[in-house]
Amino acid sequence: METLKIADKEFSSRLFTGTGKFSSNQMMEDAILASGCELVTTALKRVDMGNTQDDILKHLKAPHLNLLPNTSGVRNAKEAVFLAQMAREALGTNWLKLEIHPDPKYLLPDPIETLKATEELAKLGFVVLPYIQADPVLCKHLEEAGAATVMPLGAPIGTNKGIKTEELLKIIIEQSNVPVVVDAGIGAPSHAAYAMELGADAVLVNTAIAVSQNPVEMAEAFKLAVQAGRMAYEAKLGKVCEHAEASSPLTAFLD
Amino acid sequence: MSFYDEIDKYSWDAIQNDIASKTEQDVRNALDKEHRDVEDFKALISPAATGFLEEMAQKSMKLTQERFGKTIQLYLPLYLSNYCANNCVYCGFSCKNDIQRKVLTMDEIRQEVEVIKSYGYKHILLVAGESKAMADVDYFDDVIKYLKKDFSQIAIEVQPLEQDEYETLQKAGLNFVCVYQETYNKDTYPKYHPKGKKSNYRYRLETGDRLGRAHIHKFGLGCLLGLEDWRTDSVFTAHHLKYLEKTYWRTKYSISLPRLRPSESGFQPKSVISDKEMVQLICAYRLLDQEVEISISTRENRVFRDNVIRLGATSFSAGSSTEPGGYANSNPELEQFSIDDDRTPEEIVKMIKDSGYEPVWKDWDAAMQE
Numbered sequence: 001m002e003t004l005k006i007a008d009k010e011f012s013s014r015l016f017t018g019t020g021k022f023s024s025n026q027m028m029e030d031a032i033l034a035s036g037c038e039l040v041t042t043a044l045k046r047v048d049m050g051n052t053q054d055d056i057l058k059h060l061k062a063p064h065l066n067l068l069p070n071t072s073g074v075r076n077a078k079e080a081v082f083l084a085q086m087a088r089e090a091l092g093t094n095w096l097k098l099e100i101h102p103d104p105k106y107l108l109p110d111p112i113e114t115l116k117a118t119e120e121l122a123k124l125g126f127v128v129l130p131y132i133q134a135d136p137v138l139c140k141h142l143e144e145a146g147a148a149t150v151m152p153l154g155a156p157i158g159t160n161k162g163i164k165t166e167e168l169l170k171i172i173i174e175q176s177n178v179p180v181v182v183d184a185g186i187g188a189p190s191h192a193a194y195a196m197e198l199g200a201d202a203v204l205v206n207t208a209i210a211v212s213q214n215p216v217e218m219a220e221a222f223k224l225a226v227q228a229g230r231m232a233y234e235a236k237l238g239k240v241c242e243h244a245e246a247s248s249p250l251t252a253f254l255d
Numbered sequence: 256m257s258f259y260d261e262i263d264k265y266s267w268d269a270i271q272n273d274i275a276s277k278t279e280q281d282v283r284n285a286l287d288k289e290h291r292d293v294e295d296f297k298a299l300i301s302p303a304a305t306g307f308l309e310e311m312a313q314k315s316m317k318l319t320q321e322r323f324g325k326t327i328q329l330y331l332p333l334y335l336s337n338y339c340a341n342n343c344v345y346c347g348f349s350c351k352n353d354i355q356r357k358v359l360t361m362d363e364i365r366q367e368v369e370v371i372k373s374y375g376y377k378h379i380l381l382v383a384g385e386s387k388a389m390a391d392v393d394y395f396d397d398v399i400k401y402l403k404k405d406f407s408q409i410a411i412e413v414q415p416l417e418q419d420e421y422e423t424l425q426k427a428g429l430n431f432v433c434v435y436q437e438t439y440n441k442d443t444y445p446k447y448h449p450k451g452k453k454s455n456y457r458y459r460l461e462t463g464d465r466l467g468r469a470h471i472h473k474f475g476l477g478c479l480l481g482l483e484d485w486r487t488d489s490v491f492t493a494h495h496l497k498y499l500e501k502t503y504w505r506t507k508y509s510i511s512l513p514r515l516r517p518s519e520s521g522f523q524p525k526s527v528i529s530d531k532e533m534v535q536l537i538c539a540y541r542l543l544d545q546e547v548e549i550s551i552s553t554r555e556n557r558v559f560r561d562n563v564i565r566l567g568a569t570s571f572s573a574g575s576s577t578e579p580g581g582y583a584n585s586n587p588e589l590e591q592f593s594i595d596d597d598r599t600p601e602e603i604v605k606m607i608k609d610s611g612y613e614p615v616w617k618d619w620d621a622a623m624q625e
Contacts, residue, residue: 021324023611045620048377048407073623075505086622104507105500105546158322211320 018206122146160187189225196229339384341451433475439491467503481524
């Protein structure tokens with residue numbers, strides 16, 4: 001399988017995970033290790049940035065893990081940029097998953113503020129991975145603003161509903177010059193495999209792993225599904241036909 | 256336009272009759288839906304739902320875990336003052352009660368903070384009786400600014416304020432405001448709140464609107480269960496929640512479920528809500544609203560709290576003192592009410608972990624509202 005390159009980093013795993021909703025930080029670490037992922041996102045609101053003994057960060061020390069702090073909770077570009085700068089100083093990484101959702105109910109990303117913040121943060125030297133609607137035009141704007149990837153949602157975050165934005169994701173994947181990471185709504189390994197088959201460069205899965213009865217096994221299931229989906233994509237899937245090919249071609253009489 | 260105009264659409268008696276007329280079929284229909292409305296909520300808290308309690312609990316657990324994960328947030332109340340200009344007939348802080356009064360000085364707050372920090376808390380709820388003369392916006396502003404360096408989420412439960420006052424406090428670091436309506440029954444409200452600014456039903460009711468306009472991040476609402484018919488009051492609370500979610504869509508909401516307890520005034524609740532009914536109510540809120548936070552305080556006993564973790568609760572206090580200065584220098588004569596679950600924060604953390612949940616000390620950052 002091809003490795004995935006984002007900014008200056010290469011990833012052999014195309015599964016990204018998150019730290020939220022686990023029943024303990026030890027369970028979180030075990031699941032993340034089982035998933036084989038190399039990029040893990042954590043909410044800055046949950047991390048005690050001034051404290052080197054922070055319990056979440058303590059469980060993310062494995063050398064192959066890259067930390068992707070996220071801005072979940074901020075409501076506009078100004079708050080996001082401020083928080084990002086604090087995080088860069090405290091955590092020593094310029095990677096940032098930009099999440100701006102002014103609506104705390106469905107946590108849907110604000111396209112206007114996200115674009116504004118991406119422009120500013122890219123200028124400030126951040127590697128910005130913005131979480132956004134599956135909006136192909138917005139994705140092009142973000143690319144031009146300096147985003148390192150685009151992260152369109154498959155379905156509203158936390159819903160486990162799968163790839164509901166399929167038609168738009170296909171356009172985004174076709175048009176994008178930066179990696180496309182399908183971010184939210186993936187609830188089952190089959191959803192993840194399907195996103196990869198469509199040509200997504202990676203997927204980010206959190207709730208479906210954290211809330212399962214057995215997070216470690218579920219993490220491994222996602223790892224295998226993402227690999228299978230990517231392999232199938234690289235091997236080129238056969239065309240889907242509505243009916244069998246005609247055995248007697250209509251134009252054979254011309255030969 | 257405010258919730259005061261909205262509430263005119265609903266009649267207390269009609270809602271009470273609606274709830275009583277709900278059938279088991281209504282409950283079944285509500286349970287089978289993916290998204291439920293306040294009509295479904297009425298069925299779920301009605302006596303007709305009694306036989307469906309286990310199914311409600313299972314669904315509530317699943318919805319809560321999907322949204323919040325297996326986590327419980329922890330916070331601690333810090334009582335700043337028990338001076339009060341109101342005379343609420345059920346409250347230990349009522350100005351009619353002959354009790355010792357105290358408002359904490361900054362020095363005393365420092366002593367309290369040292370103890371609270373040693374427990375590990377990062378979320379704090381500042382509580383004060385409603386007395387503008389003894390604890391006003393300037394006082395809260397000073398306290399919040401002082402606490403900001405040590406706490407990542409600062410909440411207040413004090414007298415309702417004006418929109419510009421909330422804006423001022425938000426700049427100081429305020430994240431979360433709790434103001435409970437106590438009862439939504441406009442006719443009987445004055446009987447329980449005969450004196451002081453709290454006797455103004457409308458001003459209190461419109462607090463959510465003022466907070467929403469001030470863009471405060473989180474609002475805690477609820478009624479005092481038992482003051483009036485708890486079912487009818489809960490339906491009004493549900494209407495209030497739905498109105499606020501639609502109108503002030505940037506704000507997060509939290510529900511509190513205080514049950515009326517014996518206090519200094521010896522007030523007797525009008526409708527007592529049993530443990531079984533409390534569970535029914537908690538599950539019904541979760542089935543109505545997957546996102547709302549549900550806070551369970553130390554007013555509840557340990558067996559109830561141990562079990563309610565799985566049922567839909569998202570936020571707990573532990574090791575609480577309800578008297579000003581009570582963490583550093585305990586003096587029970589000052590307390591608002593006696594708590595039931597008196598376990599230490601350490602014991603509660605152990606209980607949460609033993610239940611397979613992660614205690615969350617920090618879920619906000621002061622840097623997020625600069």
